[in-house]
Amino acid sequence: MASPEIADVVVIGGGPAGLAAAAEAKGAGADRVILLERADRVGGILNQQVHDGFGTKVFKEALTGPEYAAIYEDRVNERGVETWLKTIVTDLTADRLITVRNEKGVQTILAKSVVIATGCRERTRGAIGTAGTRPAGVYTAGSVQNYMNVRNLAVGRKVVILGSGDIGLIMARRLTLEGAEVVCVAEILPQPSGIAGNIVRCLEDFGIPLYLSTTVAEIHGKERVTGVTLAEVGPKMGEVKGSRRFVECDTLLLSVGLIPETELAVGVGITMHPATNGAVVDDSFRTSIPGIFSCGNVLQVHDVVDFATMESEKAGVAAATWAMTGKLPNPVINISAGAGLRYVLPATISGEDSVDFTMRPWKEEHDKSVVFKSGGEVLRRLKMPHMEPAGMIRVRVGLGRFNNVVNNEITAEIED
Amino acid sequence: MSEKYDVAIIGGGVVGSAIARELSRYNLKVTVLERAADVARGTSGKNSGVVHTGINVPYGSVKAKYNVAGAKMFEQYCADLDVPFKRVGKVIVALTEAEVPDLAGLKAKGDANGVPDLEIIDRATLKKMEPNIEGAGALNVPTAAIACPYSLTIALAESAAAAGVEIKLNSPVTSITGTEGAFEIETPNETVSAGLIINSAGLNSDKIARMVNVHRWRIWPCRGEYIILDKRVGNLINSMVYPVPPKGGGGLGIHITPTTDGNILLGPSADYTDDGDDVRTTAKIRRQLLREAGEFLPGLTPRAVITAYSGMRPKLVPSKVGGFGDFVIEEVPEAPGVMQLVGIESPGLTASPAIAEHVSNWVRERIPATSNSGFQNTWSSVHRTREKTLAVVDNLIAEDPSYGEVVCRCEMVTKAEIVDSINNKLGATSLNAIKYRSRATMGRCQGGFCGPRIVDLLIENGKSPESITLNGGNSWLFLGTTEDLRAESKAKRAKQKADAEKVEAK
Numbered sequence: 018m019a020s021p022e023i024a025d026v027v028v029i030g031g032g033p034a035g036l037a038a039a040a041e042a043k044g045a046g047a048d049r050v051i052l053l054e055r056a057d058r059v060g061g062i063l064n065q066q067v068h069d070g071f072g073t074k075v076f077k078e079a080l081t082g083p084e085y086a087a088i089y090e091d092r093v094n095e096r097g098v099e100t101w102l103k104t105i106v107t108d109l110t111a112d113r114l115i116t117v118r119n120e121k122g123v124q125t126i127l128a129k130s131v132v133i134a135t136g137c138r139e140r141t142r143g144a145i146g147t148a149g150t151r152p153a154g155v156y157t158a159g160s161v162q163n164y165m166n167v168r169n170l171a172v173g174r175k176v177v178i179l180g181s182g183d184i185g186l187i188m189a190r191r192l193t194l195e196g197a198e199v200v201c202v203a204e205i206l207p208q209p210s211g212i213a214g215n216i217v218r219c220l221e222d223f224g225i226p227l228y229l230s231t232t233v234a235e236i237h238g239k240e241r242v243t244g245v246t247l248a249e250v251g252p253k254m255g256e257v258k259g260s261r262r263f264v265e266c267d268t269l270l271l272s273v274g275l276i277p278e279t280e281l282a283v284g285v286g287i288t289m290h291p292a293t294n295g296a297v298v299d300d301s302f303r304t305s306i307p308g309i310f311s312c313g314n315v316l317q318v319h320d321v322v323d324f325a326t327m328e329s330e331k332a333g334v335a336a337a338t339w340a341m342t343g344k345l346p347n348p349v350i351n352i353s354a355g356a357g358l359r360y361v362l363p364a365t366i367s368g369e370d371s372v373d374f375t376m377r378p379w380k381e382e383h384d385k386s387v388v389f390k391s392g393g394e395v396l397r398r399l400k401m402p403h404m405e406p407a408g409m410i411r412v413r414v415g416l417g418r419f420n421n422v423v424n425n426e427i428t429a430e431i432e433d
Numbered sequence: 434m435s436e437k438y439d440v441a442i443i444g445g446g447v448v449g450s451a452i453a454r455e456l457s458r459y460n461l462k463v464t465v466l467e468r469a470a471d472v473a474r475g476t477s478g479k480n481s482g483v484v485h486t487g488i489n490v491p492y493g494s495v496k497a498k499y500n501v502a503g504a505k506m507f508e509q510y511c512a513d514l515d516v517p518f519k520r521v522g523k524v525i526v527a528l529t530e531a532e533v534p535d536l537a538g539l540k541a542k543g544d545a546n547g548v549p550d551l552e553i554i555d556r557a558t559l560k561k562m563e564p565n566i567e568g569a570g571a572l573n574v575p576t577a578a579i580a581c582p583y584s585l586t587i588a589l590a591e592s593a594a595a596a597g598v599e600i601k602l603n604s605p606v607t608s609i610t611g612t613e614g615a616f617e618i619e620t621p622n623e624t625v626s627a628g629l630i631i632n633s634a635g636l637n638s639d640k641i642a643r644m645v646n647v648h649r650w651r652i653w654p655c656r657g658e659y660i661i662l663d664k665r666v667g668n669l670i671n672s673m674v675y676p677v678p679p680k681g682g683g684g685l686g687i688h689i690t691p692t693t694d695g696n697i698l699l700g701p702s703a704d705y706t707d708d709g710d711d712v713r714t715t716a717k718i719r720r721q722l723l724r725e726a727g728e729f730l731p732g733l734t735p736r737a738v739i740t741a742y743s744g745m746r747p748k749l750v751p752s753k754v755g756g757f758g759d760f761v762i763e764e765v766p767e768a769p770g771v772m773q774l775v776g777i778e779s780p781g782l783t784a785s786p787a788i789a790e791h792v793s794n795w796v797r798e799r800i801p802a803t804s805n806s807g808f809q810n811t812w813s814s815v816h817r818t819r820e821k822t823l824a825v826v827d828n829l830i831a832e833d834p835s836y837g838e839v840v841c842r843c844e845m846v847t848k849a850e851i852v853d854s855i856n857n858k859l860g861a862t863s864l865n866a867i868k869y870r871s872r873a874t875m876g877r878c879q880g881g882f883c884g885p886r887i888v889d890l891l892i893e894n895g896k897s898p899e900s901i902t903l904n905g906g907n908s909w910l911f912l913g914t915t916e917d918l919r920a921e922s923k924a925k926r927a928k929q930k931a932d933a934e935k936v937e938a939k
Contacts (some may be wrong), residue, residue, distance in 0.1 A: 103837075105839040116823065118839060119837050119838075120837035121829060121830070121837065122827045122830045124825040138877070138878045138882065139878070141877075141878065141879040141881065142660075142740070142879070143879055144738060146735075148715045149714065150713045150715055151742065153903035153908040153909060155906065160880070160882075160884055160885060164885060167885070168889070169915045169916065170913075170915065171911060171912040171914060171915045172911060172912070172917035187672070193921060195915045195918055195922075196921060196922025200623070234716070240904065240911055241908055254773070289718075393682060393782065396839055401808070408719075
């Protein structure tokens with residue numbers, strides 16, 4: 018094994034977040050930027066998302082996933098980022114020594130800054146504990162998207178989808194267009210998990226029923242799925258007695274949530290956020306370990322790729338700044354989520370620059386406001402006609418507003 | 434014309450596979466008839482993976498004899514076959530003070546069976562050994578060990594196959610005629626002639642016995658559900674943690690067991706069922722397992738659960754009777770030439786090397802045989818790069834770059850290991866055959882990421898998409914291409930339209 022490669026910024030993960038971070042780190046002047054990607058091409062999950070709607074915030078036009086990825090792939094190449102494909106990170110230390118493995122062998126890289134942009138994995142049948150037999154034909158929505166859109170493989174004729182997350186909704190449409198019959202979408206919550214537009218475009222336009230407060234109580238079939246038992250759930254998630262009914266199908270698709278791939282972050286000892294399950298970061302996207310940054314879906318699950326890009330571009334610039342100067346603004350002000358909000362990021366800020374805060378509400382809200390307060394005084398109030406857990410809220414708080422912060426504490430909350 | 438064998442082994446579980454390997458030491462023509470698409474698909478693949486010391490079995494029983502003998506052979510056995518084995522020890526924990534007196538009885542049983550180094554420990558000592566476990570005291574069983582049960586079964590079968598044993602997969606036995614020296618065994622594929630038969634059919638051993646007119650036994654399938662926890666909580670325990678066995682249950686109670694790969698198993702439950710293939714999991718038992726294991730392990734959270742599975746015990750004692758049922762390991766007068774291995778439930782894994790030795794002797798008393806020069810005492814199925822040092826992995830990659838492509842990132846399984854699994858000695862090519870050889874898809878993403886890549890490699894190695902199955906049989910994964918599905922859908926719509934027009938015309 019050779020001695021370590023030396024780099025200014027190493028970005029782990031070549032999905033939309035990692036591409037943006039690497040491009041901007043290089044653009045900000047970092048000398049050697051290495052982007053590490055496990056697959057044989059960059060772009061991550063965008064490569065299998067052949068539907069359009071990406072880029073409406075960043076480019077003001079609706080692109081497909083591969084088109085959106087291609088723009089950033091060109092950008093990292095033009096700017097001179099080194100991309101190491103088919104390369105997996107097997108270890109990361111707090112001293113930012115990264116061990117990787119690829120077809121050339123085992124290598125190490127010593128980086129001044131590391132950006133963790135490893136994305137998410139899908140929650141599985143086992144994780145949600147769906148009872149029943151264990152036949153073929155139970156797939157996660159993202160893996161079916163890959164089989165169908167990248168590999169042209171048809172997974173079944175008659176499909177039930179559990180979970181109304183966006184990928185599940187998009188796959189309902191995709192499967193229908195490819196000739197499969199989507200029997201229904203079942204959602205355990207009383208409201209859809211995906212954004213409203215997808216309910217219309219992917220289900221209603223195709224006459225696919227959506228059953229709310231409904232789950233798959235049991236999977237049937239010894240060799241291949243032969244059907245599922247649907248059951249209604251009450252307000253406390255208990256099964257409603259007498260609500261069970263059998264639905265014949267040969268495929269069950271699960272779209273039941275994403276889990277940040279935080280194994281590297283946890284392994285190196287980064288402080289994690291209990292609500293996002295991602296890292297706790299400041300407004301430079303610094304984690305609790307100096308020189309290690311985090312952005313994209315591994316930090317917080319985004320529903321719009323544009324926002325992941327915008328967040329990661331900032332993280333990339335900050336990582337470059339740290340690599341070049343060893344300095345970033347000191348995060349002295351604590352931000353906490355108050356009434357109505359599940360979380361707010363960043364968790365700490367310097368107050369030396371404007372901040373784009375991201376947050377999610379606990380429940381659907383109409384005609385309320387997101388309010389930033391310090392010492393009982395309102396710093397910023399933003400009227401929101403509609404908020405829902407499925408939609409991430411972004412609120413910019415301008416630099417001038419931080420002049421009136423008391424005791425370095427800010428609370429964000431939802432008010433009437 | 435049927436193919437002629439000296440010995441036909443019915444059932445490719447750990448016992449059948451161990452016997453096959455033992456017999457492959459000699460110049461005998463041996464076949465294994467396995468009904469599933471791979472070995473280790475029944476009881477042997479789905480259990481706790483515990484190498485029992487003999488503490489739970491009554492002195493003088495058949496179980497005790499083979500358990501204690503097998504336990505002594507096991508570590509070397511796993512080393513020869515490159516199968517993961519760890520002597521992690523076991524604590525049998527009295528949850529309350531009221532259960533503490535039961536520990537002495539357990540110790541006495543173990544002492545009688547010659548289990549070494551048994552010691553009753555108090556609450557403080559238990560806490561020191563197992564900081565996350567709650568209990569009033571425990572019996573410490575330091576010699577208890579764990580092994581990977583399906584890896585062992587696969588290694589045994591592959592090693593036997595390498596030495597000339599013919600392992601016939603997808604071969605359920607439908608009938609047996611003839612007598613010793615000239616049995617005729619029917620499967621849907623062929624008729625197999627054999628001089629001797631080994632009935633190691635596990636859950637179906639009673640049915641096989643009836644095919645040779647032995648009606649003494651009935652198997653009562655008893656399902657045991659397990660939960661698998663993520664490796665990230667694998668350090669919650671150091672050794673196996675068992676409760677004091679429930680009285681009259683005939684089982685060992687729900688225990689917390691580390692696996693050789695660093696996960697933790699919770700289970701098994703015990704539910705009798707009419708169908709030995711009914712390996713479903715239930716919401717009720719999932720809740721029960723989390724609750725009961727949580728009593729010992731207060732730090733347990735449902736978020737650590739990766740998945741659940743069920744195994745099936747081939748019990749000889751029905752639920753109503755309960756209690757202890759002994760192994761049957763004998764040739765009975767109604768059916769000379771047939772070695773009956775019936776009711777081989779726990780500790781069957783531990784006993785398997787000793788049973789194999791006994792059955793091998795029985796065979797060779799009837800058919801004397803010389804040594805097989807093609808037999809090799811050591812066997813290695815698929816490399817496990819995840820257990821190797823970086824320097825070793827680096828060297829492997831230099832020899833073969835496909836060791837540098839990690840396909841399954843959760844379990845760190847490389848392309849080379851997947852390809853070796855696909856090209857296994859038994860010709861088993863289902864997704865599960867790859868999973869149980871390489872460990873790919875066993876991690877926290879459950880194949881969400883690596884599934885498509887494994888499918889690529891199967892196709893590259895000659896499988897068509899339609900022929901890829903999860904588990905053989907009708908467990909297909911793909912109808913075909915999306916073009917096939919569109920064409921099928923178009924034809925269906927055209928037919929519907931034509932039918933509608935016909936109705937209108939009338």
